[in-house]
Structures are given as C-alpha cells and as structure tokens.
Amino acid sequence: xxxxxxxxxxxxxxxxxxxxxxxxxxxxxxxxxxxxxxxxxxxxxxxxxxxxxxxxxxxxxxxxxxxxxxxxxxxxxxxxxxxxxxxxxxxxxxxxxxxxxxxxxxxxxxxxxxxxxxxxxxxxxxxxxxxxxxxxxxxxxxxxxxxxxxxxxxxxxxxxxxxxxxxxxxxxxxxxxxxxxxxxxxxxxxxxxxxxxxxxxxxxxxxxxxxxxxxxxxxxxxxxxxxxxxxxxxxxxxxxxxxxxxxxxxxxxxxxxxxxxxxxxxxxxxxxxxxxxxxxxxxxxxxxxxxxxxxxxxxxxxxxxxxxxxxxxxxxxxxxxxxxxxxxxxxxxxxxxxxxxxxxxxxxxxxxxxxxxxxxxxxxxxxxxxxxxxxxxxxxxxxxxxxxxxxxxxxxxxxxxxxxxxxxxxxxxxxxxxxxxxxxxxxxxxxxxxxxxxxxxxxxxxxxxxxxxxxxxxxxxx
Numbered sequence: 001x002x003x004x005x006x007x008x009x010x011x012x013x014x015x016x017x018x019x020x021x022x023x024x025x026x027x028x029x030x031x032x033x034x035x036x037x038x039x040x041x042x043x044x045x046x047x048x049x050x051x052x053x054x055x056x057x058x059x060x061x062x063x064x065x066x067x068x069x070x071x072x073x074x075x076x077x078x079x080x081x082x083x084x085x086x087x088x089x090x091x092x093x094x095x096x097x098x099x100x101x102x103x104x105x106x107x108x109x110x111x112x113x114x115x116x117x118x119x120x121x122x123x124x125x126x127x128x129x130x131x132x133x134x135x136x137x138x139x140x141x142x143x144x145x146x147x148x149x150x151x152x153x154x155x156x157x158x159x160x161x162x163x164x165x166x167x168x169x170x171x172x173x174x175x176x177x178x179x180x181x182x183x184x185x186x187x188x189x190x191x192x193x194x195x196x197x198x199x200x201x202x203x204x205x206x207x208x209x210x211x212x213x214x215x216x217x218x219x220x221x222x223x224x225x226x227x228x229x230x231x232x233x234x235x236x237x238x239x240x241x242x243x244x245x246x247x248x249x250x251x252x253x254x255x256x257x258x259x260x261x262x263x264x265x266x267x268x269x270x271x272x273x274x275x276x277x278x279x280x281x282x283x284x285x286x287x288x289x290x291x292x293x294x295x296x297x298x299x300x301x302x303x304x305x306x307x308x309x310x311x312x313x314x315x316x317x318x319x320x321x322x323x324x325x326x327x328x329x330x331x332x333x334x335x336x337x338x339x340x341x342x343x344x345x346x347x348x349x350x351x352x353x354x355x356x357x358x359x360x361x362x363x364x365x366x367x368x369x370x371x372x373x374x375x376x377x378x379x380x381x382x383x384x385x386x387x388x389x390x391x392x393x394x395x396x397x398x399x400x401x402x403x404x405x406x407x408x409x410x411x412x413x414x415x416x417x418x419x420x421x422x423x424x425x426x427x428x429x430x431x432x433x434x435x436x437x438x439x440x441x442x443x444x445x446x447x448x449x450x451x452x453x454x455x456x457x458x459x460x461x462x
Contacts, residue, residue, distance in 0.1 A: 037127040038120060044088065045106040051084035065420045072100055073107035076142035083425040087441045090377045093454070096417065108134035112145040115153040125156045132161060136168050140179065147175040197382055206246065221249055228262040364388055367411050370435045376418035377439050377447040377454045386413040389422065391431035409434040
C-alpha cells in the first residue's frame with residue numbers, strides 16, 4: 001500500500017489540483033515521509049544489533065587504533081562496534097558522526113523510552129520528536145529516562161517541541177535533583193565563544209554560551225553602542241548597528257571613545273577633531289593609513305583568485321579561507337585594514353615528493369588547499385587539524401619501500417576516526433588522481449570523493 005502511494009506521489013499533475021486536493025496531497029506526502037523516517041530508525045537499530053561483536057584480528061592482536069565496542073546511546077543501551085556507523089552513514093549519504101547520532105537515537109528510543117518508541121512506530125508521534133527526546137535525555141540514567149518516558153509520551157503528539165522540552169527538563173529535575181545540579185555545573189563548564197565556519201558574503205556568525213548575567217550585560221552594551229552610532233549619524237537599521245557594535249566592543253578603547261563622543265553630542269558640546277572618526281572605526285569601517293596604535297590582532301588571509309578576478313577589473317570573486325566567496329570590491333575594503341598579511345595560494349602542481357614518512361609543512365599546506373574537507377565519504381571537517389594520511393600505505397625504504405611516497409597525490413586529509421577506519425576496518429580507498437578518491441565500503445558500496453563532494457558510484461556499472 002505504501003509503495004503504491006509513493007508511486008502516485010511522484011506522478012502528480014499539480015495544475016489539475018484544487019486547494020483541497022493540494023492540501024490532501026501535501027498531507028499524504030508528509031505521512032509517507034514520516035513513515036519512511038520510522039523505517040530508517042528501525043533499520044538503524046537493527047544495524048546496531050548486527051554489529052554487537054568485533055571482527056577480531058586473525059592473530060588475536062590488539063593494536064592501537066583498532067575498533068572497539070562502544071555505547072552510542074545512553075545508560076542501558078547495548079554496545080555497538082565502533083566502525084559500524086560509518087557504512088550506514090555512507091549508505092544514507094550522511095557523515096559517520098550523523099550516523100552515530102541516528103543509531104544512538106534509535107537505541108535510546110527502543111531501550112530507554114519504550115512508550116514513546118511504541119507511539120513512534122504506530123505513527124502517532126513524529127519521528128523527529130522521538131529523536132529530539134532521545135537526545136535530550138541521553139545523559140540521564142535509565143531510571144530517569146523512564147520517568148521522562150511516562151511523563152512525556154502522552155503529550156508527544158499534541159504539544160510543540162518547545163513545550164515538550166520544558167516538560168522533559170522539569171521531569172529530569174524532579175526525578176533526580178542531585179544529577180540535575182551536577183548537569184547544571186557541567187553546563188557552566190561548557191561556556192565559550194565560537195566563530196562559525198561558514199559565512200554569507202563575508203558575514204559570519206558568532207556563537208556565545210555564557211552565564212545569564214554576562215549575556216544580559218553583553219546585550220545591553222551592544223544596544224548602547226548601536227544607539228550611540230545612531231546618535232552620531234549612522235542611519236542603518238538597529239540590527240545592522242548592533243552587528244557593527246560587536247566590532248566596537250571588541251576594541252575597548254574605541255567603545256570608550258564612542259561613549260565619550262556620544263555624551264558630548266548629547267550635551268551639545270562640540271567634540272574634538274577626529275573624535276567621530278575614531279568612534280566609527282570599530283563599526284566595520286577600515287582604519288585610515290597611519291592609524292597609529294591599533295588594538296586589533298594581526299590577521300593572515302588566504303585568498304584564492306581565479307583568472308576572471310583579474311580580467312574583469314573588480315567584477316570577479318575571491319575566496320577567503322574560513323570566509324567563503326566575496327566580491328573583489330569587498331576584498332579591497334578588507335585589505336585597507338592595518339596589519340593584514342596576504343598569503344598567496346601555493347602552486348599545487350609544483351610540490352616535490354619527500355622520502356620520509358613525516359609530512360613537511362609545505363605539503364600539509366598544499367593538501368589543505370587542494371582538499372580543504374576531510375575526504376571520507378560525506379565527511380564535513382574543514383579545519384587544518386586533520387591528519388595527512390598516505391593513501392597507499394607507507395613502506396619504510398629500509399624494508400623495500402619506493403622513494404617519493406610522501407607526495408601530494410598519495411596524501412589524503414582525514415580526521416583521526418576516519419584514519420582509523422581506513423587502517424583497521426574493511427574500508428578501502430584508492431587515490432585515483434590527485435585529489436580524487438574512490439572508497440569501497442565493507443559491503444562493496446563505492447563512493448567517489450573529489451572537490452565537488454561525495455558521489456555514489458553505480459554498483460552495476462562498477
């Protein structure tokens with residue numbers, strides 16, 4: 001029945017549908033999609049069941065980095081072979097980490113939240129509600145999870161996630177106040193400030209996790225700076241002025257200058273020459289030449305320019321590492337900043353091999369510029385902390401290894417876990433061209449990874 005509905009959903013003439021029929025079609029499609037998500041959860045749980053044991057070394061050796069049994073879900077869930085999520089993730093076009101989360105959610109629902117799991121299987125509760133509940137209760141004991149299960153399940157079909165989340169938090173505190181206090185202490189230790197990896201035309205996100213009083217003071221300071229900018233003539237919206245205020249607040253002396261100038265303006269007192277300029281410098285505007293003492297730290301910008309960027313006289317685009325593509329005009333504005341170092345991209349075709357196992361800095365740099373993302377199927381890591389792995393295993397020259405093994409077309413950036421998968425599991429990789437990798441999963445699926453991402457290779461064609 002579900003199969004026939006799926007066929008119908010992919011063969012619809014929407015121009016023939018009236019409003020009622022369109023709503024009905026959308027509802028049917030959503031129901032099929034949610035049922036499919038339930039099947040994926042069931043498959044994830046069963047995949048874990050199939051991987052409760054390890055493939056042992058024929059010699060019985062336990063080598064560093066070999067696969068272990070791990071508990072992906074919370075207290076009371078069964079252990080799973082550590083490398084198992086990677087193959088499931090590749091099949092579902094998701095990263096190994098996302099697959100770990102999927103399996104953990106499925107096991108938590110089945111073993112720790114059985115009442116909720118039953119309603120998810122029956123189609124009475126949306127699968128994503130079940131997964132978020134599993135994630136929200138992962139770190140509590142099995143006993144506390146059971147309390148949450150009884151408290152939340154009867155409302156899970158009718159309340160928004162925001163309201164359910166409140167009920168979950170209250171149930172956890174009531175069931176184990178001491179553990180809740182310890183969790184609060186742990187949350188206090190998780191504070192930090194993070195700058196997002198991606199950007200939108202040169203605009204970045206900043207994530208701040210801090211104690212509530214700090215957040216209130218920060219918000220108030222941002223608001224005060226935004227209002228001060230408006231007093232001095234900034235006509236942009238309040239949101240844009242608040243965003244600029246972050247730059248001002250990052251330079252305390254500029255913030256003090258801004259407050260001083262704003263007070264003078266409010267009192268009707270003429271400010272000294274240059275005060276308005278100094279007050280504006282932290283609001284995203286470049287400092288003038290000869291700007292004197294600049295509290296801003298030095299920056300190294302890796303700029304990738306195509307030929308078009310030169311021949312179009314400013315109409316092309318440049319790509320900044322960690323920022324993304326921006327217009328040449330914006331590049332020019334950024335390069336007016338004091339203390340900016342421009343780092344040219346290395347000529348990737350002129351990287352001579354070395355004979356040692358260790359990868360020198362110049363090759364690390366070239367590897368990152370050629371393959372900035374981890375090259376395991378559907379991986380997402382873009383940092384410079386990845387390991388440079390020899391695609392063909394390195395053989396010491398004293399044992400007959402050929403010269404020049406450590407070269408660009410035999411090196412792949414991998415995080416530690418993916419390096420271990422390649423070394424100690426039945427995943428295999430071929431570095432077919434410089435920067436082009438073909439992976440074979442333990443069950444024979446083939447994936448091509450290159451600068452355009454991950455592509456599933458047709459099994460029949462392979």
